[in-house]
Amino acid sequence: MESTIVKSVDYNAYFGDNHVVKNVNIEIPRNNVIAVMGPSGCGKTTFLRGINRMHELIPGATAKGKIMLNNEDVMEMHPIFVRLKIGMVFQRPNPFPNLSIYDNVIAGYKLNGIKLPKAEKDKIVEHSLTRVALWKEVKDSLTKKGSFLSGGQQQRLCIARAVAMEPEVLLFDEPTSALDPISTSTVEELFHELKKNYTLIIVTHNMQQAARVSDRTAFFYMGELVEYDNTKQMFTNPTDIRTQNYITGRFS
Amino acid sequence: METSVENELITRNDISLRVITSEKIRDIVKGIKRVKRSHRQIRAENVFRRTLVIIGLAMVVLVVGIMLTLIVQSIPSLKALGIGYLWGQTWDPVRDVYGALPFLAGTLLTSFLALALSIPFSFAVAIFLGEYYPKGWLANLLKNTVELIAAVPSVIYGFWGLAVLVPIVRSMEASIGIPSIGYGIFTSSLILAVMVIPYAASLGRSMIQMVPSNLKEAAYSLGATRWEVIRSVILPYTRSGLFAGVLLSLGRALGETMAVTMVIGNTPLMPKNIFSTGNTMASVIANELGEADKMVYNSALIELGLVLFLVTVVINMIGKKVISRFTNE
Amino acid sequence: MSNHVKYRIGKSTGFQALTIVLATSCVIPLVAILMYIIKAGITKINWNFLTNVEKPVGEIGGGIAHALMGSILVIFFASLIAIPIGILCGIFLSENKKSRLAYWSRLSVDILQGVPSIVIGIVAYIWLVKPFGYSAWSGSIALSIMMLPIIIRSTEETLKMLPDTLREAAFALGMPFHRVILKVIVPCGISGILSGVMLSVARIAGETAPLLFTAFGYQFFSTNMNKPMETLPHLIFKYAITPYKDWQDLAWGASCILLIWVLLLNILTKLITRRWKVQL
Ligand SMILES: Nc1ncnc2c1ncn2[C@@H]1O[C@H](COP(=O)(O)OP(=O)(O)OP(=O)(O)O)[C@@H](O)[C@H]1O
Numbered sequence: 138m139e140s141t142i143v144k145s146v147d148y149n150a151y152f153g154d155n156h157v158v159k160n161v162n163i164e165i166p167r168n169n170v171i172a173v174m175g176p177s178g179c180g181k182t183t184f185l186r187g188i189n190r191m192h193e194l195i196p197g198a199t200a201k202g203k204i205m206l207n208n209e210d211v212m213e214m215h216p217i218f219v220r221l222k223i224g225m226v227f228q229r230p231n232p233f234p235n236l237s238i239y240d241n242v243i244a245g246y247k248l249n250g251i252k253l254p255k256a257e258k259d260k261i262v263e264h265s266l267t268r269v270a271l272w273k274e275v276k277d278s279l280t281k282k283g284s285f286l287s288g289g290q291q292q293r294l295c296i297a298r299a300v301a302m303e304p305e306v307l308l309f310d311e312p313t314s315a316l317d318p319i320s321t322s323t324v325e326e327l328f329h330e331l332k333k334n335y336t337l338i339i340v341t342h343n344m345q346q347a348a349r350v351s352d353r354t355a356f357f358y359m360g361e362l363v364e365y366d367n368t369k370q371m372f373t374n375p376t377d378i379r380t381q382n383y384i385t386g387r388f389s
Numbered sequence: 390m391e392t393s394v395e396n397e398l399i400t401r402n403d404i405s406l407r408v409i410t411s412e413k414i415r416d417i418v419k420g421i422k423r424v425k426r427s428h429r430q431i432r433a434e435n436v437f438r439r440t441l442v443i444i445g446l447a448m449v450v451l452v453v454g455i456m457l458t459l460i461v462q463s464i465p466s467l468k469a470l471g472i473g474y475l476w477g478q479t480w481d482p483v484r485d486v487y488g489a490l491p492f493l494a495g496t497l498l499t500s501f502l503a504l505a506l507s508i509p510f511s512f513a514v515a516i517f518l519g520e521y522y523p524k525g526w527l528a529n530l531l532k533n534t535v536e537l538i539a540a541v542p543s544v545i546y547g548f549w550g551l552a553v554l555v556p557i558v559r560s561m562e563a564s565i566g567i568p569s570i571g572y573g574i575f576t577s578s579l580i581l582a583v584m585v586i587p588y589a590a591s592l593g594r595s596m597i598q599m600v601p602s603n604l605k606e607a608a609y610s611l612g613a614t615r616w617e618v619i620r621s622v623i624l625p626y627t628r629s630g631l632f633a634g635v636l637l638s639l640g641r642a643l644g645e646t647m648a649v650t651m652v653i654g655n656t657p658l659m660p661k662n663i664f665s666t667g668n669t670m671a672s673v674i675a676n677e678l679g680e681a682d683k684m685v686y687n688s689a690l691i692e693l694g695l696v697l698f699l700v701t702v703v704i705n706m707i708g709k710k711v712i713s714r715f716t717n718e
Numbered sequence: 719m720s721n722h723v724k725y726r727i728g729k730s731t732g733f734q735a736l737t738i739v740l741a742t743s744c745v746i747p748l749v750a751i752l753m754y755i756i757k758a759g760i761t762k763i764n765w766n767f768l769t770n771v772e773k774p775v776g777e778i779g780g781g782i783a784h785a786l787m788g789s790i791l792v793i794f795f796a797s798l799i800a801i802p803i804g805i806l807c808g809i810f811l812s813e814n815k816k817s818r819l820a821y822w823s824r825l826s827v828d829i830l831q832g833v834p835s836i837v838i839g840i841v842a843y844i845w846l847v848k849p850f851g852y853s854a855w856s857g858s859i860a861l862s863i864m865m866l867p868i869i870i871r872s873t874e875e876t877l878k879m880l881p882d883t884l885r886e887a888a889f890a891l892g893m894p895f896h897r898v899i900l901k902v903i904v905p906c907g908i909s910g911i912l913s914g915v916m917l918s919v920a921r922i923a924g925e926t927a928p929l930l931f932t933a934f935g936y937q938f939f940s941t942n943m944n945k946p947m948e949t950l951p952h953l954i955f956k957y958a959i960t961p962y963k964d965w966q967d968l969a970w971g972a973s974c975i976l977l978i979w980v981l982l983l984n985i986l987t988k989l990i991t992r993r994w995k996v997q998l
Pocket residue numbers: 152155157175176177178179180181182183184195
């Protein structure tokens with residue numbers, strides 16, 4: 138069987154007194170695409186940001202429980218190491234506006250103060266941009282600012298930026314909700330490519346998208362993990378009534 | 390033999406460039422991450438956080454320190470002269486008689502006269518830029534002018550006042566038949582009036598621009614003229630903001646030193662009218678602190694500084710409160 | 719009825735005219751001062767003026783080299799103190815919007831902003847001149863205290879405007895806090911920060927009051943920061959209130975230079991702000 142890469146054990150997250158994620162236990166197998174779904178405000182983003190410890194950046198936010206990455210508790214690790222191993226892509230494309238496209242891709246190295254020989258950097262940039270199917274489009278304008286690209290290109294640039302760090306897990310928070318349909322399908326195709334090397338966890342509101350790209354789906358409701366199963370199983374034959382309502386409510 | 394090795398190298402390089410495997414990069418990164426695990430970054434991060442907190446704290450310490458210093462250094466004067474110092478009318482360091490009333494009066498007179506003179510102009514600028522012409526070259530010109538008025542050093546205002554304004558005021562005084570000195574409260578107020586225009590004007594402008602356009606449109610739709618909209622919608626709506634601007638101007642006027650010192654005449658006597666010479670708190674400090682070697686004399690001047698500090702702090706705090714209340718609404 | 723409407727319209731027009739007249743007349747004093755100073759000063763500027771130091775009254779060929787040097791040194795060291803502290807404090811305030819220390823710190827900066835320059839002078843006098851005597855250092859420190867609130871406020875305001883997504887992007891790449899701030903946040907807000915820095919320099923370049931009993935003034939050329947030092951604004955003050963024509967002429971020349979220098983700083987600030995703006 139596939140090995141587990143990320144596992145949460147009794148994970149709870151709070152904003153002050155507001156208990157937002159409740160006792161989540163989930164096991165995520167390596168090289169899979171996991172879709173996280175649920176109604177708005179149910180704690181998907183919060184859970185996702187808990188995995189690479191971005192949650193605690195918000196003043197007053199706290200978390201309890203364990204998040205295991207390769208059997209190592211990320212809550213015990215320094216956040217910097219966690220985030221080097223678990224990359225993240227956000228809802229809105231957020232390339233660094235002061236950096237060129239090239240520098241945006243190797244931002245993780247450059248801004249972390251890691252000196253690499255020029256040839257090495259070139260390799261990483263080309264490799265990462267190729268991985269996100271952006272290389273052909275931008276290879277002649279690598280010195281232009283990242284904000285010069287279209288929204289879809291910017292989002293792929295941000296994925297390339299995360300990929301360049303060679304993380305083990307990639308987190309996506311509604312990565313296509315700010316994109317047009319064509320860019321969306323480009324990004325969706327990427328997921329198939331990327332899952333060969335990484336484990337992908339994707340929050341999405343789009344059920345067709347979840348059905349198309351994911352191997353497994355987790356359904357959150359009011360901060361609880363209600364159901365977690367094979368995507369096919371989940372969409373054809375959900376066991377929990379809340380999942381059923383959610384899915385049918387959207388589809389019919 | 391050699392060529393073949395070279396060839397092989399080239400092809401290998403070539404290949405690695407094109408089909409570099411993800412494993413290879415992973416290796417590189419692993420190496421880097423191991424280096425990073427030296428925890429230097431983490432230590433730097435902690436040092437940085439701590440530095441920020443210390444500097445944040447330093448600002449509090451600085452201001453508390455300023456206040457305490459002024460208070461402690463005023464104690465000799467407070468002990469020797471008591472609170473009556475503030476309304477004593479005579480200032481004669483030679484005979485060790487200290488009364489601050491002439492300076493308090495001079496400060497208040499110059500400041501309020503300056504305010505009265507400047508308000509029509511600063512409000513006009515505010516309305517002009519906020520309502521009539523918010524954009525365009527004329528607006529830009531006026532905006533930049535007003536900003537530059539604030540940028541000119543006060544010693545230059547003073548020098549100009551000395552060379553240009555004093556003679557003008559002198560001949561004016563001669564023509565209306567009062568002792569023609571040229572120096573004095575009135576001249577200082579004229580200069581101060583110019584200097585404080587920008588503060589009320591720029592705050593007033595931003596307040597006027599914040600008036601919701603639907604309020605104005607409601608009035609227009611009832612057939613109000615522009616002036617009526619300004620009078621019955623804009624001015625009432627921005628009243629507190631305009632008031633705050635005037636307070637900021639007042640704070641500046643009270644503390645202004647050089648320009649006033651150079652044209653007020655520096656006489657430690659109660660001003661009889663607005664044309665007589667006088668002195669302000671700031672300018673008596675400027676003129677005498679350096680040579681005030683007697684303990685009480687020195688301390689009396691510092692006490693004036695304390696009064697100035699407290700008054701301007703209170704005025705500015707009220708102004709800021711009013712502004713933040715206004716902008717949060 | 720129609721007469722009444724006409725009257726109202728007339729009143730409105732009259733008021734508009736009055737506003738325009740009053741507002742545009744604010745240009746008059748500035749133009750008058752600029753023209754007068756430049757006309758009176760520009761002819762006094764020559765080589766001797768720029769390279770010589772003070773000469774006794776009556777002797778010709780006096781100059782302001784000592785004051786130019788002094789101003790540069792005093793401003794340079796004031797900036798050296800105030801710029802890093804100011805920017806770091808601005809970062810602290812923008813990163814800690816809610817903490818109690820930030821509240822008090824912000825209040826302190828607000829207070830500091832309103833303190834008259836003469837009061838800063840008194841405090842520097844008490845802290846530094848009473849124990850150590852007059853020195854250029856004490857002047858620099860007084861001026862740096864005046865620069866702080868301007869730099870802090872503009873840094874804080876600029877950084878607050880940056881979107882949170884920027885910080886998150888940086889943190890998500892595993893950057894430590896100090897790198898997120900220094901490599902991402904500060905470079906993106908550099909134009910606002912720089913404009914604050916430049917404005918603060920422009921503001922103190924002409925300050926006289928805090929120097930009266932700190933840097934004090936000196937008639938010789940000196941680069942010793944531990945000794946009294948002449949500065950441009952103080953020299954203007956000193957010469958302006960003397961009855962001697964020679965010295966007053968020097969003061970006009972010095973005023974001209976100071977004025978141009980301050981105005982250039984202000985204009986440069988505008989250009990830099992526009993030029994360095996990072997498009998978000
Ligand atoms: N910065 C914050 N401060 C305080 N409470 C927050 C914050 N962000 C989210 N919350 C609360 O946490 C709960 C979960 O939010 P979260 O963003 O995780 O929901 P979500 O499932 O991602 O919703 P959406 O689908 O709309 O993105 C919400 O009810 C919200 O009230």
